[in-house]
Amino acid sequence: MADKRVSADEVVGELRSGMTIGIGGWGSRRKPMSLVRALCRSDLTDLTLVSYGGPDVGLLCATGKVTRVVCGFVTLDSVPLDPHWRAARQEGRVALTEFDEGLVYLGLQAAAWRVPFLPSRAGLGADLLARNKDLRTIDSPYSDGPYADGADAGASFVAMPALRLDAALVHANRADTAGNAQLLSPDPFFDELFLGAADRRFVSAEEVVEAGTLAEHGPISSVSIHRMLVDGVVAAPGGAHFTACLPEYGRDEAFQRAYVKSAADPESWAAFRNRFVDVDDDGYRRAVAETVEETA
Amino acid sequence: MTETVSRATSCTVACAEVWRDAGEVMASPFGTIPALGARLARATFSPDLVLTDGEAALMAGTAPLGAGPDAYTLEATMTYRRVFDVVWSGRRHIMMMASQVDRFGNQNISAIGPPDRPKVQLVGCRGGPGNSVNHPTSYWVPDHSPRTFIDTVDVVCGVGYDRATAAGPGALRFHDVRRVVSNLGVFDFGGEGHSMRLVSVHPGVALADVVAATAFPLAIDGDVPETRRPTDAELALLDELDPRGAREREVKS
Numbered sequence: 001m002a003d004k005r006v007s008a009d010e011v012v013g014e015l016r017s018g019m020t021i022g023i024g025g026w027g028s029r030r031k032p033m034s035l036v037r038a039l040c041r042s043d044l045t046d047l048t049l050v051s052y053g054g055p056d057v058g059l060l061c062a063t064g065k066v067t068r069v070v071c072g073f074v075t076l077d078s079v080p081l082d083p084h085w086r087a088a089r090q091e092g093r094v095a096l097t098e099f100d101e102g103l104v105y106l107g108l109q110a111a112a113w114r115v116p117f118l119p120s121r122a123g124l125g126a127d128l129l130a131r132n133k134d135l136r137t138i139d140s141p142y143s144d145g146p147y148a149d150g151a152d153a154g155a156s157f158v159a160m161p162a163l164r165l166d167a168a169l170v171h172a173n174r175a176d177t178a179g180n181a182q183l184l185s186p187d188p189f190f191d192e193l194f195l196g197a198a199d200r201r202f203v204s205a206e207e208v209v210e211a212g213t214l215a216e217h218g219p220i221s222s223v224s225i226h227r228m229l230v231d232g233v234v235a236a237p238g239g240a241h242f243t244a245c246l247p248e249y250g251r252d253e254a255f256q257r258a259y260v261k262s263a264a265d266p267e268s269w270a271a272f273r274n275r276f277v278d279v280d281d282d283g284y285r286r287a288v289a290e291t292v293e294e295t296a
Numbered sequence: 297m298t299e300t301v302s303r304a305t306s307c308t309v310a311c312a313e314v315w316r317d318a319g320e321v322m323a324s325p326f327g328t329i330p331a332l333g334a335r336l337a338r339a340t341f342s343p344d345l346v347l348t349d350g351e352a353a354l355m356a357g358t359a360p361l362g363a364g365p366d367a368y369t370l371e372a373t374m375t376y377r378r379v380f381d382v383v384w385s386g387r388r389h390i391m392m393m394a395s396q397v398d399r400f401g402n403q404n405i406s407a408i409g410p411p412d413r414p415k416v417q418l419v420g421c422r423g424g425p426g427n428s429v430n431h432p433t434s435y436w437v438p439d440h441s442p443r444t445f446i447d448t449v450d451v452v453c454g455v456g457y458d459r460a461t462a463a464g465p466g467a468l469r470f471h472d473v474r475r476v477v478s479n480l481g482v483f484d485f486g487g488e489g490h491s492m493r494l495v496s497v498h499p500g501v502a503l504a505d506v507v508a509a510t511a512f513p514l515a516i517d518g519d520v521p522e523t524r525r526p527t528d529a530e531l532a533l534l535d536e537l538d539p540r541g542a543r544e545r546e547v548k549s
Contacts (some may be wrong), residue, residue, distance in 0.1 A: 053420070062397050081418070090414060090416070096411070100423055100426045101422055102384070120384075120426065121384075122426030125463035126454070127421075152466065155465040156464055166545065187376055253380075
């Protein structure tokens with residue numbers, strides 16, 4: 001079996017400017033932050049992000065990597081709005097393609113199933129349809145015949161296009177060297193679909209174990225990402241910090257507040273970036289530990 | 297019957313009433329007062345209501361606001377992906393917040409100002425478009441003013457009656473924008489052409505205050521009643537369900 005272990009830098013080396021990158025997790029929960037910081041430090045630009053948006057979106061916007069975000073929201077959960085994302089939008093630096101969050105799910109599913117679209121009522125009558133001239137509706141083909149549903153005869157539906165990704169990045173509680181991954185937190189979110197929708201698929205994990213041994217660490221139903229969905233595995237202990245990665249750790253609320261405050265002015269951001277973004281993972285962990293001591 | 301009732305308590309009762317006779321559906325409340333209202337409804341007149349733990353599961357029993365996982369047991373899994381099975385099946389009544397809401401129930405939580413460079417970027421449309429055309433949807437507005445109850449919303453997220461009608465039968469089949477609860481009163485869409493109608497004013501609020509705080513003409517049928525006051529049993533339950541008075545921080549009396 002192939003050994004798929006790679007470094008964060010090797011992941012970045014697989015990516016190019018202008019790509020569409022999907023990022024797993026949800027809001028400020030189980031985001032692949034170690035890989036996100038590696039993207040922030042890279043020379044990549046002009047990225048389009050697809051995300052159930054959290055600080056991944058804020059950080060990549062603040063470091064100038066992003067020109068467009070495809071999402072239904074950006075939130076930090078315990079802090080409703082991400083100030084870095086707001087600044088990028090309010091200064092006109094980043095475009096938004098807004099979808100209902102259920103449509104994002106359908107778009108990823110369509111890409112993973114290799115169909116051009118999936119139909120939905122979501123979006124009918126809403127401005128996401130009125131404002132997105134590329135988005136189409138489709139009339140139900142079942143207006144007559146044995147499959148007809150009288151109440152929907154003649155009805156139109158949003159044809160949610162496949163959201164094909166050049167690459168997907170997700171963070172798991174544990175992975176094996178072959179690329180299977182275990183999600184022990186209560187919600188697997190849409191990670192499996194991000195991987196299914198992408199050409200290049202990367203999983204970072206709190207721990208990487210020998211191939212085929214994940215079932216020793218939890219029920220087999222928790223190994224919901226199989227190796228056919230994964231090209232590269234990155235060992236990244238604490239790799240979702242400061243977002244939640246249950247059961248290993250909850251959200252680091254104090255650190256998230258520091259992230260929020262760093263948007264206050266250019267000096268605060270420069271200091272935050274210098275200390276917590278433009279450093280490798282060891283440097284990051286040291287800086288976080290020092291911060292904890294300073295505030296203790 | 298209590299003579300004085302805080303505004304926050306009136307709002308909580310009004311939110312609970314949104315889920316009366318809802319049956320076995322998932323209540324998805326956004327905001328402190330709707331969350332408390334949903335719990336009050338389940339603890340009293342809507343016992344079959346299904347509540348989530350805010351993470352990825354359904355919660356058995358009715359736990360107080362802010363209670364940790366030790367205070368309740370879970371009855372089934374409800375991951376974000378599966379929430380859409382519920383949304384699109386219609387077995388849900390959500391109460392979302394609205395940064396702006398208009399006369400026909402269009403809701404905005406996306407942004408204020410032009411799309412390319414908004415003056416204020418808000419959270420995003422979330423599930424508003426899909427919710428409003430798939431299952432009963434109500435809104436909570438804790439700061440009723442002419443800026444929130446507005447003529448035209450900047451971005452239509454949740455779809456109102458005029459827009460659903462224009463979008464055709466696919467949008468209308470399950471469209472059901474039920475109520476709006478604000479810090480001043482309760483509203484439905486029983487006015488002409490499904491326009492917003494004043495259902496009740498909260499105790500201590502004058503009808504003229506509601507009219508003045510609303511940018512568009514409200515439908516008003518005859519004498520508008522006062523929002524129902526809580527029973528003594530409900531007040532006792534609210535002490536249990538909101539031991540720290542969190543609701544009083546969302547809406548001032």
